[in-house]
Amino acid sequence: xxxxxxxxxxxxxxxxxxxxxxxxxxxxxxxxxxxxxxxxxxxxxxxxxxxxxxxxxxxxxxxxxxxxxxxxxxxxxxxxxxxxxxxxxxxx
Amino acid sequence: xxxxxxxxxxxxxxxxxxxxxxxxxxxxxxxxxxxxxxxxxxxxxxxxxxxxxxxxxxxxxxxxxxxxxxxxxxxxxxxxxxxxxxxxxxxxxxxxxxxxxxxxxxxxxxxxxxxxxxxxxxxxxxxxxxxxxxxxxxxxxxxxxxxxxxxxxxxxxxxxxxxxxxxxxxxxxxxxxxxxxxxxxxxxxxxxxxxxxxxxxxxxxxxxxxxxxxxxxxxxxxxxxxxxxxxxxxxxxxxxxxxxxxxxxxxxxxxxxxxxxxxxxxxxxxxxxxxxxxxxxxxxxxxxxxxxxxxxxxxxxxxxxxxxxxxxxxxxxxxxxxxxxxxxxxxxxxxxxxxxxxxxxxxxxxxxxxxxxxxxxxxxxxxxxxxxxxxxxxxxxxxxxxx
Amino acid sequence: xxxxxxxxxxxxxxxxxxxxxxxxxxxxxxxxxxxxxxxxxxxxxxxxxxxxxxxxxxxxxxxxxxxxxxxxxxxxxxxxxxxxxxxxxxxxxxxxxxxxxxxxxxxxxxxxxxxxxxxxxxxxxxxxxxxxxxxxxxxxx
Numbered sequence: 001x002x003x004x005x006x007x008x009x010x011x012x013x014x015x016x017x018x019x020x021x022x023x024x025x026x027x028x029x030x031x032x033x034x035x036x037x038x039x040x041x042x043x044x045x046x047x048x049x050x051x052x053x054x055x056x057x058x059x060x061x062x063x064x065x066x067x068x069x070x071x072x073x074x075x076x077x078x079x080x081x082x083x084x085x086x087x088x089x090x091x092x
Numbered sequence: 093x094x095x096x097x098x099x100x101x102x103x104x105x106x107x108x109x110x111x112x113x114x115x116x117x118x119x120x121x122x123x124x125x126x127x128x129x130x131x132x133x134x135x136x137x138x139x140x141x142x143x144x145x146x147x148x149x150x151x152x153x154x155x156x157x158x159x160x161x162x163x164x165x166x167x168x169x170x171x172x173x174x175x176x177x178x179x180x181x182x183x184x185x186x187x188x189x190x191x192x193x194x195x196x197x198x199x200x201x202x203x204x205x206x207x208x209x210x211x212x213x214x215x216x217x218x219x220x221x222x223x224x225x226x227x228x229x230x231x232x233x234x235x236x237x238x239x240x241x242x243x244x245x246x247x248x249x250x251x252x253x254x255x256x257x258x259x260x261x262x263x264x265x266x267x268x269x270x271x272x273x274x275x276x277x278x279x280x281x282x283x284x285x286x287x288x289x290x291x292x293x294x295x296x297x298x299x300x301x302x303x304x305x306x307x308x309x310x311x312x313x314x315x316x317x318x319x320x321x322x323x324x325x326x327x328x329x330x331x332x333x334x335x336x337x338x339x340x341x342x343x344x345x346x347x348x349x350x351x352x353x354x355x356x357x358x359x360x361x362x363x364x365x366x367x368x369x370x371x372x373x374x375x376x377x378x379x380x381x382x383x384x385x386x387x388x389x390x391x392x393x394x395x396x397x398x399x400x401x402x403x404x405x406x407x408x409x410x411x412x413x414x415x416x417x418x419x420x421x422x423x424x425x426x427x428x429x430x431x432x433x434x435x436x437x438x439x440x441x442x443x444x445x446x447x448x449x450x451x452x453x454x455x456x457x458x459x460x461x462x463x464x465x466x467x468x469x470x471x472x473x474x475x476x477x478x479x
Numbered sequence: 480x481x482x483x484x485x486x487x488x489x490x491x492x493x494x495x496x497x498x499x500x501x502x503x504x505x506x507x508x509x510x511x512x513x514x515x516x517x518x519x520x521x522x523x524x525x526x527x528x529x530x531x532x533x534x535x536x537x538x539x540x541x542x543x544x545x546x547x548x549x550x551x552x553x554x555x556x557x558x559x560x561x562x563x564x565x566x567x568x569x570x571x572x573x574x575x576x577x578x579x580x581x582x583x584x585x586x587x588x589x590x591x592x593x594x595x596x597x598x599x600x601x602x603x604x605x606x607x608x609x610x611x612x613x614x615x616x617x618x619x620x
Contacts, residue, residue, distance in 0.1 A: 009440070092338050
C-alpha cells in the first residue's frame with residue numbers, strides 16, 4: 001500500500017465535491033480508482049467505463065507519465081506519488 | 093603620402109590581400125567570409141555564404157560567432173579599404189589567419205561570384221525590435237526571418253488575442269486570423285484584441301484594427317470563414333505555424349488532422365475555468381512526437397464537455413496560455429530552443445502551479461502513426477457529437 | 480495615414496451578400512457617403528451590373544449609371560466616395576489593374592470572396608505613391 005494524491009482538474013472537480021485533490025492508500029491505479037469510487041462514484045465514472053476501461057478522452061498520469069506508457073491501470077504506485085487526471089478541454 | 097595611405101600600405105603588407113576568386117576558393121576549404129559593411133550596403137547584396145557583422149560591432153560579436161581563432165577569416169567591405177582596418181582588429185583579438193578581400197564587394201560582383209539580396213531591416217525596424225535583436229538567439233537575421241514568416245491563428249478569442257498581440261509586437265510579417273464571429277460584450281473580459289467600441293463588429297476587422305495600431309508593419313489577413321474539411325488545406329496553404337485557439341472539439345480535431353497531413357506545427361492551447369494547457373503537436377517535424385489524437389484519441393461526449401460559455405473561464409488564463417503559444421510559435425519560426433513537443437504544460441491557476449506531463453506518440457494512433465498513407469478527413473461534427 | 484472608413488453594419492452585410500451571390504464573378508458598385516475631410520462615412524452601398532466582358536477577372540461600372548447616381552447623391556447632399564468590388568479568388572488587396580485605374584481621393588472597398596462567401600473586407604486609398612489602407616470601422620446599428 002502506498003499513500004498517494006489524486007489531482008483533479010477543474011472540469012472534474014464538481015464530481016469530487018469541489019475538491020482539487022484527494023488522498024488515498026492504494027497499491028495500483030486500479031485500486032486507487034476503486035477506493036476513490038466508493039465515495040466519489042460520479043468522478044470515477046467519468047474516468048473509466050463501467051467495464052473498467054479508461055475513457056479515450058481522459059488521461060491518467062503517474063509520475064508525470066501517461067499510464068498508457070506504463071502498465072495502464074495495473075501501474076504500481078509508490079508512497080508520495082501524484083496521480084493526475086487530465087480530461088481533454090477545448091476552450092479558447 | 094598621408095597618414096592614412098601610409099597605414100594602409102603597412103596593413104596590406106602585414107595582413108595580406110586575396111582576390112574575390114581566391115577568397116571564394118578559401119571558403120570552399122573551410123574559410124569564413126565576413127562582410128563588415130553597414131546594413132544599408134548589405135541590403136543591396138552580399139556574398140551568399142558571408143557572415144554579416146558591421147564594422148562597429150565586429151570586435152564585440154566575433155568571438156561568439158567564431159570561437160575558433162585558427163579559422164581562416166576573409167574580410168570584405170565595399171572597395172577593400174575598411175576591410176583592411178577590420179582585419180587588423182581581428183588580428184589584434186588573436187585571430188591568426190586573417191586576409192582582406194581586395195576590391196571588396198564591388199569586385200566580387202564584377203567577377204560574377206554568388207551573392208544574394210538578404211532580408212534586412214530598415215531603420216524603423218531596427219529601433220522597434222532593438223531589445224530582441226540584441227538577443228544572440230535572434231539578432232538581425234532572426235528578426236528578418238520573423239518578418240518573412242507567416243502564422244495562422246485559429247480564432248481571435250481568448251487564446252488568439254494575446255497570441256496575436258505578441259506575435260504582431262515581435263514582428264511576425266503576416267498573421268492570418270480565422271474567425272467568423274462578431275465581437276460580443278461577454279468576450280471583452282478575456283479577448284484583449286477587442287474593445288468596447290468594437291462590440292457587434294466582425295472579430296477579424298477588430299483584430300486588424302488593434303494589431304495594426306500596435307504594429308503597422310504586420311500584414312493581417314482576415315479569414316471570416318468556418319473551417320471545414322473542404323477549405324482547411326486551402327486556408328492553411330503558405331503558413332509556417334498554426335496556433336490553435338479554437339473553442340470547440342470538432343475544430344480541434346480538424347486542425348490536428350490537417351496539420352498532420354501538411355506536416356505543419358500545431359501550437360496547442362486550451363483553457364477551462366482556472367486551468368490551462370499548452371503543447372506543440374508536430375509529428376512531421378524535426379522532433380517527431382505525438383499529435384493531438386495520440387493524447388486524446390476521441391473527444392468527450394457533448395454532455396461531459398461543458399464549454400467556457402457554460403462553465404466560465406478566468407480571463408487571465410487564456411492570457412497566460414495564449415502568450416505561451418506565441419512563445420512556442422516564435423521558437424519554431426526561429427528554430428531556437430526546445431519546443432513543447434511531447435510535453436503537455438498544464439497550469440493550475442487556483443493552485444498556482446505549472447506541471448509538465450510527458451506525452452508520447454501513440455504507435456497505434458489512427459492518424460499520425462500510419463506509414464505515409466494519410467487518412468481522409470472525417471465528419472468532425474458527427475465525430476464529436478457521438479459518445 | 481489614410482482616414483478611417485466608417486461602414487455601418489447593414490452596408491457591410493450588403494457587400495457580403497452581393498459579393499457572395501455574384502461569385503465566381505466580380506460584383507461591383509459605388510459607395511455614397513458624406514463628404515467630410517475625415518473620416519470617410521458611408522451612407523449607402525449601391526450595386527451596379529458588372530459590364531466588363533471578362534467579369535471573372537475584371538469589373539466595369541456603366542458610366543451612365545454612375546452619372547445618374549452622382550446627380551441623385553448630390554440632391555441628397557451626399558457624394559460618391561468610391562467604389563466597392565469583389566475579388567473571387569479571396570484576396571482583398573488591390574490588383575495591378577485596380578492600381579492603374581484608381582482615382583486618388585476615392586476609397587476602394589474590396590471584398591475577398593471564395594466559394595463559401597466573403598472571407599475578408601479591406602479598404603484602400605490608391606495614389607501614384609501606392610496603396611494606403613483605410614481602417615474599416617463597422618458601425619453597429
